[in-house]
Amino acid sequence: MESFYSFPSAVNEVEYCSGTACFVARELDPKRFSMATKQQSRTYCLGKCYEAPSSSEGKSIPRIEARTGTPIVLDNISSGPVTSLGMYRKRNGFKALQKALEMKPAEVVDEIDRSQLRGRGGAGFPTGKKWASVLSQDSSEKYIVVNADEGDPGAYIDRMIMEMDPFKLLEGGMIAGYATGAKNGYIYIRREYPKAIESISGAIKEMQEAGYLGSGIMGSEFSFSFRVVPGRGSYVCGEETSLLRSIEGRRPEVGLRPPYPTEKGLFGKPTVVNNVETLANVPWIINHGAARFSEIGFSKSRGTKAISLNSLFRNPGLYEVEMGTTLEEIVIGIGGGLRSGKLKGIIVGGPIAGIIHPSKFATRMGYEEMKAAGGELGHGGIVAFDESTSIRDLIAHVSSFVAYESCGKCTPCRLGSRAVENIFSGSNKGKQWTRNDYEILSDTLLETSLCGLGGGLGEFLKSASMNYPKEVDACFA
Ligand SMILES: Cc1cc2nc3c(=O)[nH]c(=O)nc-3n(C[C@H](O)[C@H](O)[C@H](O)COP(=O)(O)O)c2cc1C
């Protein structure tokens, strides 16, 4: 099983990041980026994309701003970190849990359902529906699993929530537990985020000591506990079935669904798997009501979204915006455009989510709308790149990432990603391929991959050829 993980079999003393934000910023500090390529085990990513190319030595924190009239996720963080339980309570902390405990579990689920909150981890599944499914299962043992793997290079949203507002996430997770009948929560945090592991573990300890965890919480009959599980350096472990196997200590290959984790999840029991940002919305919704939340946003994407901008922007940082904000407003209005060079495109929601050409910046940020533009909202990390990165370079980088992270279960993902990497980074530079071969592999990846890693490479290749047809054509004989 050690072979599955890149950690702890090979530990780098100082880690240099190979993520997409670091790759597109390689010319800002070629020496530093070259260190990443020389490491025995690769690191994708350290969540420091605002100072890319980055290493584990970088200690700065990003600019953090709520750019919406109704901050929800970054409301606390934008006025400074919450460093103790006392400080969190002064900022209305645990009022939502108190309120939820006075409601029936089904009423809490209904409130979340009516808010139209959708999962912020990428797939956009309605959170209320997921909770309702777990609540309806007849089982005395159920689990809440917080997906804090934040594997998409380019995103550092969950990292900052965990480091700077840990109690908010824990409160959201506890409300999920009360609403669905789960008494135990697991928080799976990527090992590339040691400070987040420390901050969440410290917050749990403080809550245990103050009686906010354990039995009879806040004078009620509700009991709950949390356990932190550090990841071990595998992108695929962010996929929910793989993540559950990793917590169970099994080889974390992706599993077939159905059954879904809501029916048969952790240790075979009904399980809610939710992303960090998803749960960070929950206390606000309970405090202010579903109606107020669903008034914010647009189309089928309600509420706000935290977005992270990489170092090539004039104003890199973490921002909260209302769903429906245009990419133009984000890239130019908030990000300030590039600090130098000509903007060639952006990658939103992780390297395999697709490339968006500046001609499509009128697109409004929403799950369906981003897909129609040939991308994905994904987790909301935005990586802008300039003309120093060719589309060929980008295809080589992304396919290399997929080849490195593939769990190997599906042949097109295992072999196809390697083939694309060899062709686009090798000396033959794709000349042995025709456009037809490229299209066939993209379709095969999309149609036959068990999970979003292989499928995502297919989508990425398609989006590259849709948005940059001339450059992709030039790669073939
Ligand atoms: C390859 C792959 C990697 C993923 N990585 C993450 C991740 O790092 N964090 C995350 O929250 N979701 C990730 N997901 C999505 C999860 O499978 C799952 O949909 C999510 O945790 C559900 O939470 P949500 O409904 O709150 O978004 C990944 C999915 C795939 C296919």
Ligand code: SF4
């Ligand atoms: S698509 Fe790739 S990462 Fe996903 S299950 Fe198949 S081989 Fe594994």
